[in-house]
Amino acid sequence: METATPRPKDASQTRERILAAARREFARTGFARTTVRAIAASAEVSPNLITRYFGGKDGLFVAATEVHLELNRMFDGPRHSLGHRMAQGIVDRWTGMEGEDPLLVLLRAAGERGEAAEALSTFLDRESLEPLRQLLLNYGMTEDEAHARARAVDVFVLGISARLRVLRDDLGDSEALKRWIADTIQRLVDAP
DSSP states (O other), X not given: OOOOOOOOOOHHHHHHHHHHHHHHHHHHHHHHHXXXXXXXXXXXXXXXXXXXXXXXXXXXXXXXXXXXXXXXXXXXXXXXXXXXXXXXHHHHHHHHHGGGOHHHHHHHHTTTOHHHHHHHHHXXXXXXXXXHHHHHHHTXXXXXXXXXXXXXXXXXXXXXXXXXXXXXOOOOOHHHHHHHHHHHHHHHXXXX
């Protein structure tokens, strides 16, 4: 009689599976309504592993919402096409990551957890607002212009992200959405 050989355990794969499941669950139902059991079931692991790897739901939330934006591709190019490059990156992120986007998880949790709102604000300042301000300075704007226009773009992108992703509005035709976002961002950057 043959016995089944147990599958080798891979802690890093298990950890990543838990993080992916956590992002989906937090994005789908928010922090308060998401349970460790639901995440464990989605990841096909024991709830004890969540405690072992992350210390519990709070630690898992922090790990699942670690976000890094790759803005180099969006910011590399001339001023006249900045809106197009940003719109492309934004819509690609929305349509490519779906419910596993850690930024979406942070956006949804910001209304129910003070630390999520603070983390989101700090993240946006560091990863989005400041690099955009710096880019606008490099395009020859004054400090005041660069700050005001970067802030306007930041508020616009956060607003459409909340409306279209957090409130789950239908994105519609992604090409039309990209054009609208691109035109709006470009107007904010080029406003007299």
